[in-house]
Amino acid sequence: MQDVTTIPNWLAKRAFMTPDRVAIETGDEVVTFKELHEHALHVAQQISYYGITQGDTVAVLMSNSLSMVYVIHSLKYIGAKTVLLNTRLKAHEVAYQLKDSQTNLLICDDDLQRVGKESVSEKTLSMVTASELFKSQRKEIDVIEEFSLADADTIMYTSGTTGQPKGVIQTYGNHWWSAMGSALNLGIHEKDCWLIAVPLFHISGLSILMRSIFYGMKVMLHHQFNPKEVNEAIKEKEVTIVSVVTTMLTKMLDELAEQQYPTTFRCMLVGGGPAPLSVLKQCVVKQIPVYQTYGMTETASQVVTLAPEYSLSKLGSAGKALFPCDIRIINEQGDVLQANQSGEIIVKGPNVTAGYLNNEQKTRATIKDGWLHTGDIGYLDEQGFLYVLDRRSDLIISGGENIYPAEIENVLRSHPSVADAGVTGVSDDKWGQVPYGFVTLQSNVSKEEMMSYCESRLAKYKVPKKLFIVKELPRNASNKLLRRNLLSLVSEKSEN
Amino acid sequence: MQDVTTIPNWLAKRAFMTPDRVAIETGDEVVTFKELHEHALHVAQQISYYGITQGDTVAVLMSNSLSMVYVIHSLKYIGAKTVLLNTRLKAHEVAYQLKDSQTNLLICDDDLQRVGKESVSEKTLSMVTASELFKSQRKEIDVIEEFSLADADTIMYTSGTTGQPKGVIQTYGNHWWSAMGSALNLGIHEKDCWLIAVPLFHISGLSILMRSIFYGMKVMLHHQFNPKEVNEAIKEKEVTIVSVVTTMLTKMLDELAEQQYPTTFRCMLVGGGPAPLSVLKQCVVKQIPVYQTYGMTETASQVVTLAPEYSLSKLGSAGKALFPCDIRIINEQGDVLQANQSGEIIVKGPNVTAGYLNNEQKTRATIKDGWLHTGDIGYLDEQGFLYVLDRRSDLIISGGENIYPAEIENVLRSHPSVADAGVTGVSDDKWGQVPYGFVTLQSNVSKEEMMSYCESRLAKYKVPKKLFIVKELPRNASNKLLRRNLLSLVSEKSEN
Numbered sequence: 001m002q003d004v005t006t007i008p009n010w011l012a013k014r015a016f017m018t019p020d021r022v023a024i025e026t027g028d029e030v031v032t033f034k035e036l037h038e039h040a041l042h043v044a045q046q047i048s049y050y051g052i053t054q055g056d057t058v059a060v061l062m063s064n065s066l067s068m069v070y071v072i073h074s075l076k077y078i079g080a081k082t083v084l085l086n087t088r089l090k091a092h093e094v095a096y097q098l099k100d101s102q103t104n105l106l107i108c109d110d111d112l113q114r115v116g117k118e119s120v121s122e123k124t125l126s127m128v129t130a131s132e133l134f135k136s137q138r139k140e141i142d143v144i145e146e147f148s149l150a151d152a153d154t155i156m157y158t159s160g161t162t163g164q165p166k167g168v169i170q171t172y173g174n175h176w177w178s179a180m181g182s183a184l185n186l187g188i189h190e191k192d193c194w195l196i197a198v199p200l201f202h203i204s205g206l207s208i209l210m211r212s213i214f215y216g217m218k219v220m221l222h223h224q225f226n227p228k229e230v231n232e233a234i235k236e237k238e239v240t241i242v243s244v245v246t247t248m249l250t251k252m253l254d255e256l257a258e259q260q261y262p263t264t265f266r267c268m269l270v271g272g273g274p275a276p277l278s279v280l281k282q283c284v285v286k287q288i289p290v291y292q293t294y295g296m297t298e299t300a301s302q303v304v305t306l307a308p309e310y311s312l313s314k315l316g317s318a319g320k321a322l323f324p325c326d327i328r329i330i331n332e333q334g335d336v337l338q339a340n341q342s343g344e345i346i347v348k349g350p351n352v353t354a355g356y357l358n359n360e361q362k363t364r365a366t367i368k369d370g371w372l373h374t375g376d377i378g379y380l381d382e383q384g385f386l387y388v389l390d391r392r393s394d395l396i397i398s399g400g401e402n403i404y405p406a407e408i409e410n411v412l413r414s415h416p417s418v419a420d421a422g423v424t425g426v427s428d429d430k431w432g433q434v435p436y437g438f439v440t441l442q443s444n445v446s447k448e449e450m451m452s453y454c455e456s457r458l459a460k461y462k463v464p465k466k467l468f469i470v471k472e473l474p475r476n477a478s479n480k481l482l483r484r485n486l487l488s489l490v491s492e493k494s495e496n
Numbered sequence: 497m498q499d500v501t502t503i504p505n506w507l508a509k510r511a512f513m514t515p516d517r518v519a520i521e522t523g524d525e526v527v528t529f530k531e532l533h534e535h536a537l538h539v540a541q542q543i544s545y546y547g548i549t550q551g552d553t554v555a556v557l558m559s560n561s562l563s564m565v566y567v568i569h570s571l572k573y574i575g576a577k578t579v580l581l582n583t584r585l586k587a588h589e590v591a592y593q594l595k596d597s598q599t600n601l602l603i604c605d606d607d608l609q610r611v612g613k614e615s616v617s618e619k620t621l622s623m624v625t626a627s628e629l630f631k632s633q634r635k636e637i638d639v640i641e642e643f644s645l646a647d648a649d650t651i652m653y654t655s656g657t658t659g660q661p662k663g664v665i666q667t668y669g670n671h672w673w674s675a676m677g678s679a680l681n682l683g684i685h686e687k688d689c690w691l692i693a694v695p696l697f698h699i700s701g702l703s704i705l706m707r708s709i710f711y712g713m714k715v716m717l718h719h720q721f722n723p724k725e726v727n728e729a730i731k732e733k734e735v736t737i738v739s740v741v742t743t744m745l746t747k748m749l750d751e752l753a754e755q756q757y758p759t760t761f762r763c764m765l766v767g768g769g770p771a772p773l774s775v776l777k778q779c780v781v782k783q784i785p786v787y788q789t790y791g792m793t794e795t796a797s798q799v800v801t802l803a804p805e806y807s808l809s810k811l812g813s814a815g816k817a818l819f820p821c822d823i824r825i826i827n828e829q830g831d832v833l834q835a836n837q838s839g840e841i842i843v844k845g846p847n848v849t850a851g852y853l854n855n856e857q858k859t860r861a862t863i864k865d866g867w868l869h870t871g872d873i874g875y876l877d878e879q880g881f882l883y884v885l886d887r888r889s890d891l892i893i894s895g896g897e898n899i900y901p902a903e904i905e906n907v908l909r910s911h912p913s914v915a916d917a918g919v920t921g922v923s924d925d926k927w928g929q930v931p932y933g934f935v936t937l938q939s940n941v942s943k944e945e946m947m948s949y950c951e952s953r954l955a956k957y958k959v960p961k962k963l964f965i966v967k968e969l970p971r972n973a974s975n976k977l978l979r980r981n982l983l984s985l986v987s988e989k990s991e992n
Binding site: 005006007008013014016017146173180183184185187188189190214215216307320323324325326349350370384 | 501502503504509510512513514642669676679680681683684685686710711712816819820821822845846866880
């Protein structure tokens with residue numbers, strides 16, 4: 001039996017191995033691994049000046065930028081845990097995550113400081129903007145020279161059936177194994193350049209940053225997604241891999257029009273829910289090497305990806321479990337189902353989260369015997385290819401963001417006029433899905449007032465696109481809300 | 497904290513992921529991963545018929561062949577540990593390793609059954625030839641579905657300063673991490689084909705077999721090394737990577753003459769001691785992408801390898817420690833030395849052996865705080881590139897085989913006429929190094945008789961090329977044999 005596995009500080013090691021390779025290109029800026037290491041070390045010393053030491057927790061409320069990358073790496077040099085906050089959250093949503101994670105310091109972008117200030121109420125918690133931080137004095141630190149794979153590295157919040165956000169612990173090992181699983185499927189080429197146009201505060205973006213360090217691979221970092229700019233990067237800037245969600249891919253295909261990508265472009269990794277066959281077929285016609293993938297915050301990115309040789313013959317499948325991972329389909333009694341039988345998807349592997357932060361009960365309910373119960377529905381065909389039929393019934397994926405109906409329902413129910421509430425997802429051409437809200441009332445209130453109530457309490461993407469006032473919500477015998485039946489309550493006429 | 501890491505059964509998983517990719521080509525035979533899995537399962541059931549179950553130990557005395565590959569994989573399906581025996585060993589050398597490892601079953605090639613039979617004296621130990629085994633009945637087994645990275649997988653014997661061979665435990669994790677470290681340096685290309693012309697019972701050969709499974713990569717397996725056949729495979733059969741030792745490379749260069757390798761050939765991995773500058777320069781002229789590497793049985797193959805961008809500017813260096821590994825140079829007091837100071841090379845990483853089999857004392861003496869003390873001498877330059885000056889002073893590397901002087905000295909001293917003995921290595925154009933023996937006598941004996949005494953007790957490559965009868969052996973004040981001074985005892989005239 002060996003001790004817990006440790007490996008050298010990732011970025012420091014990479015900078016040592018291949019100092020002059022380009023790590024990141026963003027806009028006009030190009031940063032080598034050596035420079036990235038030096039920046040991270042510098043910023044780590046500045047964060048240390050704010051009193052942060054090994055074992056502390058630091059939250060980051062920033063948008064994709066070099067500054068954000070420096071901060072993410074620097075916290076590992078100190079040995080602090082990193083809470084990655086969604087920049088679209090409202091102040092009270094941020095406040096909840098700061099408190100739940102017992103964050104010691106919040107670092108936020110200058111243009112997010114209003115939200116930051118509003119969310120920092122605890123006396124034990126201080127805040128600094130990125131520009132203040134980068135002008136700060138420095139304090140010497142003992143750089144963490146080795147990472148233990150069992151230690152918590154990053155924390156990302158997801159909501160769930162209760163609507164209460166939970167902090168998913170991503171260990172150093174989770175990130176490492178995720179990247180190895182991906183490499184054993186997609187390979188590692190010296191000329192690879194992976195474009196990030198998804199948020200770094202999501203695992204889809206962060207995992208690319210991790211791979212860059214392990215593989216010694218260049219990253220092209222975009223501040224935000226713009227289909228024209230991504231297409232240009234593929235066509236003219238030697239980008240070889242891009243991670244997208246379906247709505248991004250659709251926009252890129254529209255913008256691409258009659259043009260094609262160069263043959264050196266080798267992977268369009270499509271996550272965030274099953275892509276429609278029509279889109280996949282369009283990609284085949286345009287010879288775009290599209291890899292469907294299935295993964296989640298709890299698996300530190302991909303857990304199932306379609307291998308190159310099956311991209312055509314298994315169109316619509318998410319593929320097979322990556323090398324270190326395993327997958328099963330079970331019924332409600334927990335029995336493992338046979339091929340072609342639909343049930344809950346459960347996954348296992350060293351990339352599966354160590355658990356939910358300070359929430360032993362939820363951890364034990366979700367991860368049993370090493371198997372993560374995703375709540376998603378799917379089946380395996382005879383060859384073991386996964387077909388994801390539906391993300392967990394209560395999950396709405398809108399433009400790549402996960403929306404949990406229960407969280408919106410809690411807000412709706414908190415209004416004094418509302419008796420009960422239900423939320424469900426509806427297909428949308430632009431966003432993939434959008435949330436619709438349904439309420440029963442105990443006193444009069446206008447839809448307009450309800451909507452503005454929601455807007456002040458929820459990130460914009462979570463605000464119901466439409467709201468319906470109904471007489472009764474569909475519940476089963478044990479009073480469980482049947483969200484799938486909500487839409488049948490309304491005809492087109494009664495819409496907002 | 498996570499539990500011990502487990503991942504799915506490697507070959508079963510690879511066969512599931514990419515069943516139709518070619519796993520191995522050897523001679524006219526081509527085997528896909530699916531077929532390899534089926535063969536391994538079949539053979540596992542045959543081995544099970546011989547009473548072997550999980551936790552048992554099985555020794556393999558075989559030469560490179562598909563049969564040997566089947567046996568190696570099949571033992572993992574059962575969960576048995578595998579002792580890989582050098583086919584050049586004499587029966588009593590084999591017997592020692594079988595006994596020390598508490599082997600339950602010896603599987604040997606048909607043409608090695610004489611040695612096998614002579615070495616199997618214990619009643620608890622049975623033997624079967626490969627052809628018998630493959631004709632045997634089968635017994636159903638519970639296939640091991642997951643490998644724990646902390647578990648012992650293979651055992652390879654090396655001798656040391658005492659001359660007593662020790663079993664190096666290579667865990668599943670050692671093999672995994674070694675392969676990942678290599679991948680993060682050399683990349684993983686879909687069209688890779690790695691040629692094995694080194695023995696599978698050495699870590700240099702076995703580690704390629706492991707990578708093949710992890711990467712889904714084709715292996716070209718040669719029964720033994722033939723420079724013409726290896727060159728043909730590179731030139732005509734799309735081999736992209738070859739592992740060699742210096743003596744092999746020299747022969748390949750001679751055979752290649754004025755020809756060149758195709759540009760798709762991307763890596764000549766040169767291990768087994770520092771390669772002479774003259775050879776490396778020849779490779780530069782011929783545009784052969786030569787990677788020097790440094791590793792040993794105890795590190796499950798490479799631990800230091802020269803990255804592509806430095807193959808020219810750092811000619812003669814073994815490179816930098818691979819991503820998961822770390823390296824230091826220390827003096828005799830254990831202090832870490834600065835750049836350009838020579839001392840003992842110590843290495844750390846998850847590929848470092850869990851220890852020596854049933855030899856806690858030796859394990860503790862060699863691995864301290866996770867650092868493996870190699871006994872080899874070298875230095876790091878200012879940029880951290882390793883230059884290996886000398887393998888441990890008592891180690892002779894002859895044609896890629898490690899020879900430990902103490903082992904030969906023990907045999908010499910066991911002769912009734914010999915009072916004392918010393919052995920040292922001498923440079924040799926053909927083999928790199930060969931052993932020379934020195935004895936003092938207590939009664940008369942001819943050199944011829946001594947040589948034949950050695951030949952009956954030592955694998956051929958260990959028999960001293962020359963033997964000198966001297967009056968006294970050089971020893972220091974504390975009576976330690978000074979092997980480096982042995983050669984000064986003799987002038988050319990007194991040679992055998």
